[in-house]
Amino acid sequence: KAGVTQTPRYLIKTRGQQVTLSCSPISGHRSVSWYQQTPGQGLQFLFEYFSETQRNKGNFPGRFSGRQFSNSRSEMNVSTLELGDSALYLCASSPYLEGGRGETQYFGPGTRLLVL
Amino acid sequence: ELKVEQNPLFLSMQEGKNYTIYCNYSTTSDRLYWYRQDPGKSLESLFVLLSNGAVKQEGRLMASLDTKARLSTLHITAAVHDLSATYFCAVLLSGGGADGLTFGKGTHLIIQP
Numbered sequence: 616k617a618g619v620t621q622t623p624r625y626l627i628k629t630r631g632q633q634v635t636l637s638c639s640p641i642s643g644h645r646s647v648s649w650y651q652q653t654p655g656q657g658l659q660f661l662f663e664y665f666s667e668t669q670r671n672k673g674n675f676p677g678r679f680s681g682r683q684f685s686n687s688r689s690e691m692n693v694s695t696l697e698l699g700d701s702a703l704y705l706c707a708s709s710p711y712l713e714g715g716r717g718e719t720q721y722f723g724p725g726t727r728l729l730v731l
Numbered sequence: 732e733l734k735v736e737q738n739p740l741f742l743s744m745q746e747g748k749n750y751t752i753y754c755n756y757s758t759t760s761d762r763l764y765w766y767r768q769d770p771g772k773s774l775e776s777l778f779v780l781l782s783n784g785a786v787k788q789e790g791r792l793m794a795s796l797d798t799k800a801r802l803s804t805l806h807i808t809a810a811v812h813d814l815s816a817t818y819f820c821a822v823l824l825s826g827g828g829a830d831g832l833t834f835g836k837g838t839h840l841i842i843q844p
Contacts (some may be wrong), residue, residue, distance in 0.1 A: 648831055655764065660831030671831055705773060719764060721833065722774040 617642065619708050619723035627729045633694040636726045640687050640708030647689040649681060652703040662675060664676075664689050693728075701730045733758045735822050737835035745810055745843055752838045754803040754820035762823040763803045764832065765794050767816045774819065777805075810842045 620639045628634050639648050647660040660673035664683035681691040687708075693700055704727075707720035734757040744750050744787045754763070762781055767773040778787045780796035780803060787794050791814065803820055817839045821832040 617750075650831070657836050658832075658834040660822075661831070663831055673831060717778040719779045721776065722766075724773045 616705070619706055619721055621706050621726050623721040623726060625727050625729075626695050627731060629653060630696055630698060632696050633692060634696060634728060634730075635690055635692045636704055636706075638689045638691075638706030638708075638723060640689070641691075641721055644708035644710050644721075645687055646709045646711060646720075647683055647687060648707045648709075649689070649691050650705045650707065651675075652725070658705075661691065671692050672674065686724075696730045697728050701728060703727050733760070733822060733833045735820060735835040737818075737820055738839050739838060740836055741839045741841075743841045743843065744807075744810055746811055748770075749821050750807050751812060752805040752807075752818055752840075754805070754835055756801050756803075756822045759801075760798070760822045763796050764821045765803070765805055765818070766819045766821065768819065768837070769816050771805065776803075787828075807840075812842050815840055815842045 619641055622637045626634060638695055639645055646665045648663040650658050652658045653662055653691045661675055661679055662681050663671040667683045667685060678694045681689060683689045703725045705725045706723045709718045711718055736755045738753050740840040764779055765777040767777050768774050780794060783798040784798045791808045795826045805818060817837045819834050819837045821834045823832055
């Protein structure tokens with residue numbers, strides 16, 4: 616099976632712009648989660664989508680949003696970019712919601728976003 | 732609020748030695764995950780530990796879980812250079828992970844010849 620794919624891999628934006636990142640989960644996986652990784656804050660949970668519905672949300676401002684499509688592909692959007700949004704954004708997929716049966720989450724390669 | 736603490740955060744060791752990374756968490760959980768991350772790369776799943784007393788081994792790595800002590804360990808046996816990486820533990824809250832996985836800060840492991 617192909618792994619989790621994320622596009623684009625690298626992105627440079629300026630403050631105030633918005634950005635959309637895309638994630639395609641492993642075939643058959645219905646849960647997609649997004650994480651932000653920075654040197655200072657480490658890995659932080661953004662949100663989880665399952666069956667096109669946001670099920671869980673981390674402690675991030677409303678500028679961070681996402682959606683999931685009927686084929687389980689997911690996008691996340693960050694509006695009004697700030698310098699502090701520079702990070703590696705990781706998408707993870709699993710078959711079940713919240714690791715429902717103890718399945719691990721499989722992570723994609725990430726999108727590295729630099730905000731200037 | 733669930734807190735996950737790993738120690739040590741940095742570890743430099745010689746090949747052939749044994750060492751243990753510790754992962755403590757603050758709230759009841761019965762799902763603990765270990766991941767490996769190489770520089771500039773994504774997270775690779777190592778182990779999923781689901782119950783008290785669970786022990787899993789893969790090559791030179793062995794992970795265990797003590798849910799009563801809220802402690803997991805990742806033991807490295809006879810380390811080799813290829814194991815140099817950052818290791819993360821992550822915990823999912825029991826009864827529904829409203830906050831997704833909560834990660835420790837990671838242990839940056841350097842294994843020197």
